[in-house]
Amino acid sequence: MSLITLENVSKDFVVLNRREGLMGSLKDLFSGDYRTIRAIDDISLTINQGEVIGLLGPNGAGKSTAIKIMTGVMQLTSGNVVIDGMDPFRQRKVYSKNIGVVFGQRSQLWWELPVVESFKLFKEVYQVTDQEYQENMKMFSRITDIDNLLFRQVKTLSLGQRMLCEIIASMIHSPKILFLDEPTIGIDVMIKSKIRSLIKELNIQKKITVILTTHDMSDIDALCKRIVIIDHGVLVYDGDIDKVKESYSGFRTIKVELKQETEPNMFCDEMIKEYGNRVEVSECDDGWIEVEVITENVFLKVFNTILKSQFIKDVKSEDLSTESVVKKIYENPDLYSIKSKLF
Amino acid sequence: MKGYLSYIKNGFMDNTVHKMHVFVAIVTNILYMIIVYFLWKAIYNGRDYVSSMSFNQIMIYMSASTALVGLFQTYTENFISCRLIYGSIIMDMIKPIDFQMHVFCRGIGTMIFNFFCVTLPVLLFSAFVLDVKFIVGFNIFYFIVSLINAVILCSILDFIVGLTSFYTESIWGITVIKDVLISVLASIYVPLEFYPQNIKMVIDILPFKAIYYTPLKFLTDNEVGFRYELIQIAVQLFWIGGLTVLSRIAFKHAFRNIVYNGG
Ligand SMILES: Nc1ncnc2c1ncn2[C@@H]1O[C@H](COP(=O)(O)OP(=O)(O)OP(=O)(O)O)[C@@H](O)[C@H]1O
Numbered sequence: 116m117s118l119i120t121l122e123n124v125s126k127d128f129v130v131l132n133r134r135e136g137l138m139g140s141l142k143d144l145f146s147g148d149y150r151t152i153r154a155i156d157d158i159s160l161t162i163n164q165g166e167v168i169g170l171l172g173p174n175g176a177g178k179s180t181a182i183k184i185m186t187g188v189m190q191l192t193s194g195n196v197v198i199d200g201m202d203p204f205r206q207r208k209v210y211s212k213n214i215g216v217v218f219g220q221r222s223q224l225w226w227e228l229p230v231v232e233s234f235k236l237f238k239e240v241y242q243v244t245d246q247e248y249q250e251n252m253k254m255f256s257r258i259t260d261i262d263n264l265l266f267r268q269v270k271t272l273s274l275g276q277r278m279l280c281e282i283i284a285s286m287i288h289s290p291k292i293l294f295l296d297e298p299t300i301g302i303d304v305m306i307k308s309k310i311r312s313l314i315k316e317l318n319i320q321k322k323i324t325v326i327l328t329t330h331d332m333s334d335i336d337a338l339c340k341r342i343v344i345i346d347h348g349v350l351v352y353d354g355d356i357d358k359v360k361e362s363y364s365g366f367r368t369i370k371v372e373l374k375q376e377t378e379p380n381m382f383c384d385e386m387i388k389e390y391g392n393r394v395e396v397s398e399c400d401d402g403w404i405e406v407e408v409i410t411e412n413v414f415l416k417v418f419n420t421i422l423k424s425q426f427i428k429d430v431k432s433e434d435l436s437t438e439s440v441v442k443k444i445y446e447n448p449d450l451y452s453i454k455s456k457l458f
Numbered sequence: 459m460k461g462y463l464s465y466i467k468n469g470f471m472d473n474t475v476h477k478m479h480v481f482v483a484i485v486t487n488i489l490y491m492i493i494v495y496f497l498w499k500a501i502y503n504g505r506d507y508v509s510s511m512s513f514n515q516i517m518i519y520m521s522a523s524t525a526l527v528g529l530f531q532t533y534t535e536n537f538i539s540c541r542l543i544y545g546s547i548i549m550d551m552i553k554p555i556d557f558q559m560h561v562f563c564r565g566i567g568t569m570i571f572n573f574f575c576v577t578l579p580v581l582l583f584s585a586f587v588l589d590v591k592f593i594v595g596f597n598i599f600y601f602i603v604s605l606i607n608a609v610i611l612c613s614i615l616d617f618i619v620g621l622t623s624f625y626t627e628s629i630w631g632i633t634v635i636k637d638v639l640i641s642v643l644a645s646i647y648v649p650l651e652f653y654p655q656n657i658k659m660v661i662d663i664l665p666f667k668a669i670y671y672t673p674l675k676f677l678t679d680n681e682v683g684f685r686y687e688l689i690q691i692a693v694q695l696f697w698i699g700g701l702t703v704l705s706r707i708a709f710k711h712a713f714r715n716i717v718y719n720g721g
């Protein structure tokens with residue numbers, strides 16, 4: 116049985132239509148002009164224990180809303196959520212014992228006190244035994260340098276240092292499920308890699324299920340096998356990241372550097388004449404020309420044509436990064452939607 | 459349960475970081491007591507009793523009310539409204555705790571701190587410098603019981619006031635109204651004995667009196683009688699019960715509709 120089940124989940128927000136300017140805001144005082152925003156639109160999803168899921172989508176897609184629903188702090192408009200055999204919202208107090216949550220732009224630490232005081236409080240709140248607490252702290256200090264931060268006041272920590280503490284705070288009670296909403300915003304590569312090692316270690320050792328939202332695709336590369344993409348509240352993709360990459364392998368981009376005296380137009384015209392709308396040609400900021408193959412099965416032919424062209428000085432074929440794949444899905448969600456035959 | 463004790467502990471420690479604050483609190487409260495002393499001295503002007511209270515009794519009343527105002531100063535409404543308006547209450551809701559109990563325990567932590575930096579200095583100053591003779595008898599027992607009730611009642615009231623910011627989206631005006639209501643209707647600055655009869659009747663049916671006047675009366679007067687003592691404590695318990703129910707309903711409603719501003 117799956118650990119997390121979402122069935123046709125929707126969430127609406129009701130907002131007042133605000134008007135512009137001083138007069139507008141006065142009128143708003145008496146306005147009844149409300150509008151609903153559908154932040155989550157009929158999403159169904161199942162997740163098994165031990166999975167690490169990357170929840171992706173452009174700004175305002177509904178990722179944070181989805182996390183709020185799954186952590187039991189927000190009521191649904193319609194649909195059904197069962198996680199760990201419970202209804203997260205109705206059984207919040209019992210349910211929340213087994214989850215850890217980090218919201219990237221919020222703090223659960225006591226601002227004025229040393230970090231360790233917050234940790235000790237959470238230890239009591241989650242009824243963690245002394246032995247388990249010691250063991251976990253040992254693991255945290257092995258992977259990160261948390262020891263140096265424990266006795267510093269939270270308000271004196273840098274953003275990255277604090278985020279590290281926030282994440283550790285969410286792991287003190289070895290939760291069954293970890294929800295991380297943008298845990299790596301504003302963090303340098305060093306701390307980022309420590310955070311990733313922590314998540315990996317917990318996932319492997321304790322079979323913790325992780326749901327992660329991020330705009331940094333290197334987080335996804337480092338941690339997730341499966342990604343879930345939502346856009347405007349609608350689920351557009353759910354599956355293996357490798358599978359998407361594979362299906363896009365025919366759609367690679369070739370970058371071309373032209374000889375000094377060549378007009379870019381001459382090369383572009385040549386490509387367009389040969390392939391029409393099966394390729395997209397554009398000029399990059401660095402002076403290179405980008406040839407995007409947007410039809411299957413012509414990549415090699417295009418590559419050949421370019422190699423033979425008299426205008427070129429250098430050629431490279433870009434590796435298909437997660438970033439570019441995800442960007443493609445964001446740009447054209449309909450084409451690669453979950454319903455399409457591609458997957 | 460130990461979790462809530464930790465909230466009391468951290469709530470206490472959270473206050474100790476402001477060293478200057480302790481110093482300022484002690485000095486201002488003592489200055490205030492000196493002013494109060496000379497003010498009432500002028501009002502009594504050599505008379506033994508005014509409105510059936512002796513000068514010593516009024517000084518017990520005033521020093522204890524100053525001590526209690528300081529004790530109950532937990533800024534709970536601001537804490538709650540801040541969490542609601544900026545949405546950071548989400549970090550409390552993801553924990554296996556009861557939000558109201560958590561807020562209550564934090565408040566108790568602050569009150570313990572206040573006890574040492576306001577209540578105790580004020581009482582000691584009154585007893586040893588202003589030569590106020592506290593009445594020590596069986597009334598102290600009733601005072602302590604009613605004080606515990608007052609602490610609970612005050613916390614519930616602060617909680618409800620804090621929650622209103624969920625609907626008004628601001629707390630400032632409401633805190634001002636609450637402070638004015640409390641200082642007049644709970645008779646902090648002037649004992650109830652000095653109030654006109656018809657205002658007293660209004661005050662009798664409101665909960666504010668049970669927070670300050672009830673314990674203060676026990677402290678200033680040990681001849682109120684068993685019946686009066688029991689009734690006053692029963693009234694406190696009645697308000698605790700009623701306002702608890704109200705606060706639970708209000709919070710449930712807020713939690714169901716909360717959207718967590720700010721992403
Ligand atoms: N409290 C609210 N009131 C009204 N609308 C809201 C509220 N919270 C979110 N929304 C709307 O719901 C949609 C989804 O928001 P959400 O915060 O879930 O996006 P997100 O995917 O987390 O975006 P980001 O990547 O920017 O964090 C947005 O259109 C947002 O404007």
Ligand SMILES: [Mg+2]
Pocket residue numbers: 178179180296721
């Ligand atoms: Mg978000």
